[in-house]
Amino acid sequence: MPPHAAPSRLPSPLLALMAAYLLGVPLLLPVVTPGLLAYDGARVLQLLCMPLLAAVALQAPVPALSSRMAWGAAALAALGVLSSALAANPAMGLREVLNLASLLAVGAVLASQGRQTLELLPKVAALAVAVYAVPVLGMAVLGATEGLPIAADMPLPGFANRRYLNHVQTVALPLAAFGVLQFRSALGRLLTGAGLVASATLLWITLGRGSLFGLAAALLVWGLCWRRGQANARPNLGVLGGSLALGAVLSALLQGWSGGLAQAAGLARDAGPVELASDHSRFSLWIRAWDMAIGSPWLGAGPMHYAMGNHPKAAHPHNEPLQWLAEWGWPATLLAALLLAMLARAAWRRQRSSAGQPATLGAAVLAAWACVFVDSWFSGLWVMPVSQTWLAALIGFSWAWWVTSAPETTTETATAPTPAVRRWHGLPLLLTGALLVQTLPELIRLPEHLQDVKRAFPGDGPRPRFWSHGQIGPANPTTPATTPATPAPHP
Secondary structure (H helix, E strand, C coil): CCCCCCCCCCCCHHHHHHHHHHHHCCCCHHHHCCCCCHHHHHHHHHHHHHHHHHHHCCCCCEECCCHHHHHHHHHHHHHHHHHHHCCCCHHHHHHHHHHHHHHHHHHHHHHCCCHHHHHHHHHHHHHHHHHHHHHHHHHHHHHHHCCCCCCCCCCCCCCCCHHHHHHHHHHHHHHHHHHHCCCCCHHHHHHHHHHHHHHHHHHHHHCCHHHHHHHHHHHHHHHHHHHCCCCCHHHHHHHHHHHHHHHHHHHHHHHHHHHHHHHHHCCCCCCCCCCCCCCCCHHHHHHHHHHHHHHCCCCCCCCCHHHECCCCCCCCCCCHHHHHHHHHCHHHHHHHHHHHHHHHHHHHHHHHHCCCHHHHHHHHHHHHHHHHHHHCCCCCCCCCHHHHHHHHHHHHHHHHHHHHCCCCCCCCCCCCCCCEEHHHCCHHHHHHHHHHHHHHHHHCCHHHHHHHHHHHCCCCCCCCCCCCCCCECCCCCCCCCCCCCCCCCCC
16 A cells, blocks of 8 residues: 555545544533533443444454453453452443443454555544644643643643643554654645644643653664664654654743743642642552552452442553453453553564555554553543543454455455455454443433532542542441442452
């Protein structure tokens, strides 16, 4: 496929629907989900969007898994279901299992679109980054002319916490950096490139350290590919690295300029220091997760059960490996790590043996996952609804590359992933539909449900997990709701 080849046909309805979510969320949440917090609105749209995506692609054969991966995934699912069944709140454990399975299901249906996913999804990512970052940064600059400082606590429409934006940037920026160069027109590259710089500027202003470390890993991967003689990796390295460098300069200039205007207008405020060396309570969260992992080593406390009780800080430990150890147990975590290591090794070998556009796509896949992997050790990237949907898109993009870059794939057969399994084409709809049905009792009375949780688990503010007030408890609690609780270990 030439680097800037146009799609061979109109975008599939599935890709159009995914593009609508990525482009519209979170900016359109106040219009689409009025009366809900942005976090909950994004979750509602995610729950509705995933089965719709699966239904639209119902006749498309899902990509086949190798026998080892299929058996490994089945064993992991069985461990998750068993852990949920023995947990204090089996329904919430099963919900977490279904949620993660639904992300993989959406990735599978995106991969079923083959070349279209590879051609269009990076462009959608670049556009989505620009659609959000340019107006948000523009509003901040406009506010600065009126004396409002540009600082880490600046308003970020659609995100209650600046870290939620950073989670999305971890996934979106490597894809967008690749997507900028896929536009054929100079205007398209210019506009999306400006959006990438604007988003990088927001990242530096909010100082998302985990995302910055992850993006450094992405740059390292592209740099290694370039040093290995793959010249096509150099433009991607330049786009992402240049955007981050320009963003750092613009961030410093804008904050200095707006600070002076705020002082002159008498509107300067102490936004609080952005502490580079602070752990921001992560160590205490990690210690709690480790204690849970030691207390329930075989099956964990149950998926989502870090959120059980009235923990004063967070409903997740801001560290994905520790979250798995605490909630799923050691066998499931080690099995998941083994499967991921097998996938990473296979992808690295496939990318090294490829040439031309397959190698370029593979480098983008490896760079994006390196960024995600690093940030996953410091954040709730896999917990929040918007970043979860971006992760599903990245899974689909990666899976489509893997299938279409297979040595036996030819130009004639590359428009649809091969090999593929048609007998499993209904599984994504089954999984995503089951998650929707399981959450339906809460969906139909969501504002009341959130108020109930808030009353049951009082605190200084929301502690999000599945919903913005994400704490959970046993179906029949035997202790007062205000008493901090730790999930009971499995037998």
